[in-house]
Amino acid sequence: MADLRLVVVGAGGRMGRALIRAIEEADGVTLAGALERPGSPALGRDAGVLAGLPALGVPVLDDPQAAFEGADGVLDFTAPESSVLHAGLAADAGLFHVIGTTGLSAEDEAALAAAAERTVLVKSGNMSLGVNLLAALVKRAAATLGPDFDIEIVEMHHRMKVDAPSGTALLLGRAAAEGRGVDLDERAVRGRDGITGARHAGDIGFAALRGGTVVGDHDVIFAGTSERLVLGHKAEDRMIFARGALRAAQWARGKAPGLYSMADVLGLKDF
Ligand SMILES: NC(=O)C1=CN([C@@H]2O[C@H](COP(=O)(O)OP(=O)(O)OC[C@H]3O[C@@H](n4cnc5c(N)ncnc54)[C@H](OP(=O)(O)O)[C@@H]3O)[C@@H](O)[C@H]2O)C=CC1
Numbered sequence: 705m706a707d708l709r710l711v712v713v714g715a716g717g718r719m720g721r722a723l724i725r726a727i728e729e730a731d732g733v734t735l736a737g738a739l740e741r742p743g744s745p746a747l748g749r750d751a752g753v754l755a756g757l758p759a760l761g762v763p764v765l766d767d768p769q770a771a772f773e774g775a776d777g778v779l780d781f782t783a784p785e786s787s788v789l790h791a792g793l794a795a796d797a798g799l800f801h802v803i804g805t806t807g808l809s810a811e812d813e814a815a816l817a818a819a820a821e822r823t824v825l826v827k828s829g830n831m832s833l834g835v836n837l838l839a840a841l842v843k844r845a846a847a848t849l850g851p852d853f854d855i856e857i858v859e860m861h862h863r864m865k866v867d868a869p870s871g872t873a874l875l876l877g878r879a880a881a882e883g884r885g886v887d888l889d890e891r892a893v894r895g896r897d898g899i900t901g902a903r904h905a906g907d908i909g910f911a912a913l914r915g916g917t918v919v920g921d922h923d924v925i926f927a928g929t930s931e932r933l934v935l936g937h938k939a940e941d942r943m944i945f946a947r948g949a950l951r952a953a954q955w956a957r958g959k960a961p962g963l964y965s966m967a968d969v970l971g972l973k974d975f
């Protein structure tokens with residue numbers, strides 16, 4: 705089978721550079737294009753050099769149509785407005801789209817769902833195997849422990865992260881809510897300050913810490929009477945997310961249009 709030809713959007717970003725390195729270290733995939741926004745200092749640079757590798761002969765462009773030429777799919781860990789824009793363009797061009805971007809609003813999610821009617825779109829707040837298995841375990845623990853155990857989700861990320869709670873924390877919150885058979889939007893408490901009153905039964909709480917170079921730590925705490933269960937994950941290198949995105953890209957080839965998650969890719973839907 706021919707190599708999958710992939711375009712990296714946000715090629716100069718932390719994840720963009722990890723994705724380029726992951727493509728170069730993997731078999732069966734080739735970097736076909738690299739995109740950055742107009743005005744980016746990365747424009748015109750060789751994508752390999754940008755990622756700390758030898759030159760790959762792929763210049764960073766700001767024209768999606770030129771970058772998408774001859775490609776099979778798009779890897780996109782950028783920003784909400786960028787992922788919405790590129791989802792429409794990828795669908796127009798008949799390319800599958802793997803999105804890791806977090807901080808999406810309800811309107812952004814609706815726009816991505818509309819694009820997924822026309823192409824294969826795989827989206828997850830965390831592309832690592834460990835976190836997606838953790839989500840399945842959290843769902844099971846929430847169902848087993850029941851509402852007598854209070855659920856709190858604590859995350860920590862590097863000082864440059866711009867959204868909170870993290871996409872992963874929300875993914876884990878949704879898994880917990882699903883396990884309990886409730887709607888996360890009705891139960892989420894996204895930060896506390898001042899005289900908050902006692903905790904409401906059934907709340908799912910979130911706390912976000914930011915600092916240093918932490919790649920991504922998540923703990924889901926089930927706090928009961930006289931006992932606590934803590935399920936957690938620590939990311940030590942962004943390459944785990946990049947390799948997960950490549951796994952999603954390889955899975956996406958030939959699938960029917962639709963909105964898919966890493967649980968689909970990893971076969972964890974019925975775990
Ligand atoms: N799902 C997962 O597994 C993971 C998800 N993430 C998420 O991925 C996203 C990116 O994270 P990270 O790499 O750390 O962030 P960075 O800010 O380092 O990288 C984002 C890159 O996207 C570029 N960009 C923004 N808008 C556009 C556009 N319209 N066209 C082309 N490029 C654009 C930025 O350019 P500029 O700097 O000029 O704005 C930047 O180079 C975040 O939402 C993060 O939460 C991160 C890790 C794992």
Ligand SMILES: O=C(O)C1=N[C@H](C(=O)O)C[C@H](O)C1
Nearest residue numbers: 806829830865870871872920
């Ligand atoms: O911005 C990051 O860095 C990360 N973002 C994702 C998130 O919001 O959960 C995934 C990972 O935790 C790193």
